[in-house]
Amino acid sequence: MYDPKPGDRLDSLDTPSMIVDLDIMEENIQKLMLLLKPLAVNIRPHSKTTKSPILAKKLIAAGAKGACVAKLSEAEVMAAEGIEDLLITCEIIGPAKVARLIELFRNHPAIQIVVDSEIGASAIDKALGESGIQEPIQVLIDLDVGLHRTGVAPELALALAQHISTLGHLKLMGVQGYEGHLQHVHGREAREKYCRASMAILVDTATLLRGNGFDIQVVTTGGTGTAEFCATTPGVTEVQPGSFIFMDSDYRNAVGGYFSHSLTILSTVVSKSASERRVTIDAGLKTLTTDSGFAEPKDMPDVTYTPMGDEQGWLVWKEDTPDIPIGARVEMIPSHIDPTVNLHDFYYAHRKGVIEEIWPVATRVLVTGLVVAYLP
Amino acid sequence: MYDPKPGDRLDSLDTPSMIVDLDIMEENIQKLMLLLKPLAVNIRPHSKTTKSPILAKKLIAAGAKGACVAKLSEAEVMAAEGIEDLLITCEIIGPAKVARLIELFRNHPAIQIVVDSEIGASAIDKALGESGIQEPIQVLIDLDVGLHRTGVAPELALALAQHISTLGHLKLMGVQGYEGHLQHVHGREAREKYCRASMAILVDTATLLRGNGFDIQVVTTGGTGTAEFCATTPGVTEVQPGSFIFMDSDYRNAVGGYFSHSLTILSTVVSKSASERRVTIDAGLKTLTTDSGFAEPKDMPDVTYTPMGDEQGWLVWKEDTPDIPIGARVEMIPSHIDPTVNLHDFYYAHRKGVIEEIWPVATRVLVTGLVVAYLP
Numbered sequence: 001m002y003d004p005k006p007g008d009r010l011d012s013l014d015t016p017s018m019i020v021d022l023d024i025m026e027e028n029i030q031k032l033m034l035l036l037k038p039l040a041v042n043i044r045p046h047s048k049t050t051k052s053p054i055l056a057k058k059l060i061a062a063g064a065k066g067a068c069v070a071k072l073s074e075a076e077v078m079a080a081e082g083i084e085d086l087l088i089t090c091e092i093i094g095p096a097k098v099a100r101l102i103e104l105f106r107n108h109p110a111i112q113i114v115v116d117s118e119i120g121a122s123a124i125d126k127a128l129g130e131s132g133i134q135e136p137i138q139v140l141i142d143l144d145v146g147l148h149r150t151g152v153a154p155e156l157a158l159a160l161a162q163h164i165s166t167l168g169h170l171k172l173m174g175v176q177g178y179e180g181h182l183q184h185v186h187g188r189e190a191r192e193k194y195c196r197a198s199m200a201i202l203v204d205t206a207t208l209l210r211g212n213g214f215d216i217q218v219v220t221t222g223g224t225g226t227a228e229f230c231a232t233t234p235g236v237t238e239v240q241p242g243s244f245i246f247m248d249s250d251y252r253n254a255v256g257g258y259f260s261h262s263l264t265i266l267s268t269v270v271s272k273s274a275s276e277r278r279v280t281i282d283a284g285l286k287t288l289t290t291d292s293g294f295a296e297p298k299d300m301p302d303v304t305y306t307p308m309g310d311e312q313g314w315l316v317w318k319e320d321t322p323d324i325p326i327g328a329r330v331e332m333i334p335s336h337i338d339p340t341v342n343l344h345d346f347y348y349a350h351r352k353g354v355i356e357e358i359w360p361v362a363t364r365v366l367v368t369g370l371v372v373a374y375l376p
Numbered sequence: 377m378y379d380p381k382p383g384d385r386l387d388s389l390d391t392p393s394m395i396v397d398l399d400i401m402e403e404n405i406q407k408l409m410l411l412l413k414p415l416a417v418n419i420r421p422h423s424k425t426t427k428s429p430i431l432a433k434k435l436i437a438a439g440a441k442g443a444c445v446a447k448l449s450e451a452e453v454m455a456a457e458g459i460e461d462l463l464i465t466c467e468i469i470g471p472a473k474v475a476r477l478i479e480l481f482r483n484h485p486a487i488q489i490v491v492d493s494e495i496g497a498s499a500i501d502k503a504l505g506e507s508g509i510q511e512p513i514q515v516l517i518d519l520d521v522g523l524h525r526t527g528v529a530p531e532l533a534l535a536l537a538q539h540i541s542t543l544g545h546l547k548l549m550g551v552q553g554y555e556g557h558l559q560h561v562h563g564r565e566a567r568e569k570y571c572r573a574s575m576a577i578l579v580d581t582a583t584l585l586r587g588n589g590f591d592i593q594v595v596t597t598g599g600t601g602t603a604e605f606c607a608t609t610p611g612v613t614e615v616q617p618g619s620f621i622f623m624d625s626d627y628r629n630a631v632g633g634y635f636s637h638s639l640t641i642l643s644t645v646v647s648k649s650a651s652e653r654r655v656t657i658d659a660g661l662k663t664l665t666t667d668s669g670f671a672e673p674k675d676m677p678d679v680t681y682t683p684m685g686d687e688q689g690w691l692v693w694k695e696d697t698p699d700i701p702i703g704a705r706v707e708m709i710p711s712h713i714d715p716t717v718n719l720h721d722f723y724y725a726h727r728k729g730v731i732e733e734i735w736p737v738a739t740r741v742l743v744t745g746l747v748v749a750y751l752p
Binding site for chain 2: 001002012013014015048070071090091093094095096097099100103116117119120123144147148149150151152153156180268269270271272273278280282285286289290291307308309310311312314325326327336338339342343
């Protein structure tokens with residue numbers, strides 16, 4: 001049975017496999033801490049990137065306060081693995097999801113959630129009231145600071161805070177405002193300028209709420225592209241970078257090389273019969289995402305990648321005939337790290353080519369008994 | 377615990393969830409059989425679409441000869457579930473994968489594989505020789521009929537057949553030529569014309585090989601967009617359509633409405649504070665793929681969808697203010713069915729809104745013990 005283990009060399013791994021260079025990943029973590037730790041903010045890395053409690057714990061051990069998760073199913077896995085200081089950064093809507101939230105909150109009372117509507121806040125309050133749980137759940141108001149994805153408009157934040165104050169089972173703790181539209185603005189100067197404007201909306205809203213008697217302790221924001229600007233904005237208390245740990249080509253193109261590519265997809269040349277300037281590798285749409293452009297072959301500047309269906313893709317040489325045989329291995333740098341990680345089951349973490357650890361992409365798998373029946 | 381069961385109504389499902397309308401799916405299967413069963417071809421549906429042994433068995437029960445899988449990990453799961461008549465449609469390259477193939481073949485000798493290179497064929501032959509298995513593995517030559525993804529060039533097919541005939545552990549059974557580049561050609565007439573040209577390459581090569589003494593029993597090809605043209609080409613023995621069972625917007629735009637959308641992603645409106653003409657749903661890049669355009673909201677012709685990050689997307693109304701509250705459900709039609717299914721864990725198959733069956737996306741999960749540790 002194929003069963004890769006720590007101690008194995010990368011050479012023995014089947015492909016496509018998601019591999020992490022531990023030296024580079026650890027340097028990325030150190031660099032983040034070097035950048036942000038001296039500043040007056042908490043670091044709450046967004047684990048929607050890694051989907052891994054093991055990595056969330058490594059980040060906490062390195063100095064992070066806790067973890068962000070995007071959604072309830074991620075929080076369920078993280079909490080089951082002992083990570084209590086969690087912020088769920090997307091709104092929780094609908095009876096089934098609210099019921100799951102209550103169940104999770106019952107045993108993990110430190111969990112924080114966000115709301116951006118009276119209807120959303122009231123539904124959670126009502127369910128908590130019916131649950132018999134006495135302790136209120138910690139809530140942040142999700143504020144639209146320009147992304148226009150979720151978040152209440154700044155001018156409506158006070159009314160939402162006042163509504164929340166009428167709900168006995170919610171405890172308003174702060175505000176979240178994620179400037180996701182600015183993470184990939186090219187050029188540090190432009191990115192900082194736009195970020196400062198978004199941060200002004202966020203901090204001003206926090207000030208307004210405090211001025212109206214609300215105890216706003218948390219002002220949370222920021223991603224890999226903006227965390228340093230957010231963290232130096234007076235009034236911001238917490239930042240949420242995620243992608244820095246692995247990086248991807250889209251982030252590198254926008255923010256430069258302070259963080260390095262620690263994660264690649266190991267692939268194999270499986271066919272080269274079609275053309276002199278082209279080979280086919282075993283990495284396609286089910287292995288590398290395309291929403292932010294195509295992946296890049298590592299250390300092959302004259303070669304471009306094009307997906308060719310679910311399981312394969314082309315490597316195309318600009319001029320020369322490729323001196324690469326069938327069976328050769330190629331590392332691919334993802335264009336967008338979060339959805340690419342989401343396509344894989346395991347990380348194979350290596351140091352200088354020897355696997356040290358294998359981490360499941362644990363929050364990708366739905367937590368239910370049904371899957372087990374299909375595993376040996 | 378959240379634990380949806382047959383008998384539950386769709387209303388009770390959490391979102392995002394992948395749902396299948398059984399009436400429509402069964403009609404799609406019937407229509408395929410109606411189209412192809414009278415013709416002199418075997419039907420071997422491609423299960424890279426469904427990634428489900430349960431659905432592969434339903435197709436076999438409806439008249440299919442067996443199943444195609446794209447890769448070895450899919451074959452492992454299908455074979456473990458009792459489906460023996462399998463064709464792995466992509467080349468198997470590299471020592472780890474060849475070792476897995478041998479292990480699978482040992483207990484499932486009906487498996488067929490494809491090769492497009494001497495190096496690939498020889499590696500499998502050598503491993504089989506060392507395994508002690510006496511029976512040869514059934515091999516098809518993968519032929520490039522115009523897609524240029526994999527496949528030996530037609531003029532090199534005879535040399536590859538001659539090479540295979542020197543290998544004692546491979547038994548050449550036929551040829552595969554997949555015209556993937558033609559599946560989405562718009563317009564039936566153009567699609568048929570190009571397909572006939574590709575089929576000529578395939579059938580002529582089979583004839584050439586027979587003329588040189590090779591016993592070519594299998595000539596396999598075709599997808600949802602071309603299967604009827606392939607199946608009416610004299611000399612073609614087998615077709616491999618996959619997407620017809622669920623369909624997607626990209627296929628519908630190319631081939632029309634003979635098959636209908638049976639699979640949608642059920643999502644929830646989670647935010648509507650940002651704009652009068654826009655709401656945000658809980659389906660983003662980790663729920664709906666974007667490689668073939670964006671998904672479409674079902675039965676909402678004036679509304680377009682745009683992904684907004686990993687877990688959310690916009691629905692944008694052309695003119696009117698949306699009369700849709702937070703918490704409302706929306707069904708999304710995937711743009712590309714195969715990689716979208718690959719993002720989900722389960723199918724919730726319903727009839728008129730009542731769940732009848734729940735099918736795991738079984739070949740998505742790597743078959744290994746490691747995952748189990750992360751499930752309750």
